[in-house]
Amino acid sequence: MRSEEDLVATMRTAAERAGPRELASGVAWRRRARRTRRRVGAALAAAAVVIVAGGTATVLRGQERQVPPAVLSPVARVWPQAVVKVPVKDADGRQTLPVNGMNATEVLLFAKGAKGKVDRLEVFDSATGRTRVLGDVPSRRPQRFELGTKYIAWFEEAGFWIMPRQGGEARRLGPLTGEVEKIGLTDDSLVWSVVDGGVYRMPLAGGAAERLPGTDGLHLMSWPWANAWAGDNMSRIVNLETGRSSDVALPENVEMMQCHAQWCTGLQAGSHLIVQRVDGAERRTLPDTLLRDGFWWLLGDRYALFRSREGSPFVVYDLPTGTMTGVGEVTPTLLTSSPTSTIFWDADAEYYQDCADRVCVTKSRGGGKEHTVVNLKAVTG
Structure with missing residues (x-):
């Protein structure tokens, strides 16, 4: 059996080689879905749980470069109620x-x-x-x-499954319809969108x-929200319960714009990260310490995860308030x-970069006792 460290290293390699553009949007696969699935599908199936993105691949000479230790105190000071230790x-x-x-x-594991x-x-x-x-996953x-x-x-591949939130026996609902990309739940229905667009x-x-x-051309975000895309930018937000639709105000030369229901972040002119409301209001440029050629990811209903060039390896950014924690x-x-x-x-692992063929991949050694977890539900409820 492969060790957890081997598994993490394999997943991290797959993610880094996929490239920042393919991993930047955590809210839709769209046209990149089939290509990404082919590239990392086998590894994901083996892991069945995670894909690790430790940052962009770095080109340099030599075999190993140390990564600075993580700075944990900022998030513990800003959101102490959200930081917990979970046994591995x-x-x-x-x-x-x-x-x-x-x-x-409570954190689902x-x-x-x-x-x-x-x-x-x-x-x-x-x-x-x-x-x-809670129960077995059959x-x-x-x-x-x-x-x-x-x-x-x-x-x-065989279909959809549900389990009571409070625990119990899992139940198979039915076969898949189309090439499923995301799913959602209402009180009485399972909903999903397919890679080519459309919600069921x-x-x-x-x-x-x-x-x-x-729902032609729409992709599920988080029920009841769906989106449409124009190229690599999210271009429209739709509430599937009310039917209300809002166009995303796309500034000139923006790319990789991704949105929650109310807030968006993207890369403008290939030089700086921006944050704005869906309608373009309250637009602001993010600090240069957040890597524009690195990694960002939507979290929860109002946050984003950015790769950082200083201090902590990553930063959680609260889009509405501008609060930033390492x-x-x-x-x-x-x-x-x-x-x-x-x-x-x-927090106990040592991270380093293993380099071969002018490509460096972040790996870890040591640790393995507990996860340091930030549960953003403890911040915004």
């Missing part, structure tokens, strides 16, 4: 990985059995310091987990899938459907 192994010796915040104190397969879901409660089992290659008010859902619905009680009218060498999960509200890293 549960009481049964299964390896765990944080997936998403369920509420202000993947738990991997002896063969490295995700075989059950667990919840760590920071209020009690304890982990409880599917072979679970993907794109989503949290609803009543259920947790995911899908695999299937009753949780069972029944046939139906395509939602007026975090460690984060391991973003790519298999949540809505933007995850949880980020984590191993």
Whole structure:
């Protein structure tokens, strides 16, 4: 069996070689979906849980360059209620990985059995310091987990699955319709979008899938929100419950614009990162310490994760307020459907860059006892 360090290294390599443009948007696969899936699909299936993006590949000579230690104090000072320590192994010796915040104190975990397969879901409660089992995951290659008010859902090649949010037996809903990219949950239905655009619905009680009218070209963000794209920019935000649609105000020479329901971030003129409301209001340029050629990712319902050139390896940025906090060498999960509200890293690990053929890949050694987790649900509820 491969060690956790080997797994992380493999996932990090796959992510870095995919390139920043392909990994920048955590809210849609769009035209890049098939290409990205072919490139990292096999590795994702083997891991069944995460893809690690430790930063952009760096070109330099030599075999190894040390990465500065993570600066943990800023996030602990700014949002102390959000920072918790989660054991890397549960009481049964299964390896765990944080997936998403369920509420202000609970974090959903993947738990991997002896063969490295995700075989059950667990919840760590920071209020009690304890982990409880939700239930077994019978599917072979679970993907794109989503949290609803009543259920947790995911899908695999054979179809969709749901499990009660409070725990219980998983139940298969039905076969996939189209090439599924993201899923969502209402109180009574599973919804999903497909790579070529279009949103579908299937009753949780069972029944046939139906395509939602007026959703041609739309891609699910986080229910009830969907988006449309123009090239590499998100261009329109749609509320699928109300039908209300808002065009994204795209400034000149912007690329890779990605949005929450109200806030967006993108790269302008290839030289600086910007933040704005969907309608273009309150536009501002972000500090040069945030790498424009690096990595950014939407988190929760109002945050973004940026690669940093100074201090902490990564920065969590609150788009509405401009609050910026330093975090460690984060391991973003790519298999949540809505933007995850949880980020984590191993504070005890030493990170370095292993270089070959003029390409350097971030790896780690040591650590392996606990995850340092930031649960953004504890900040905004």
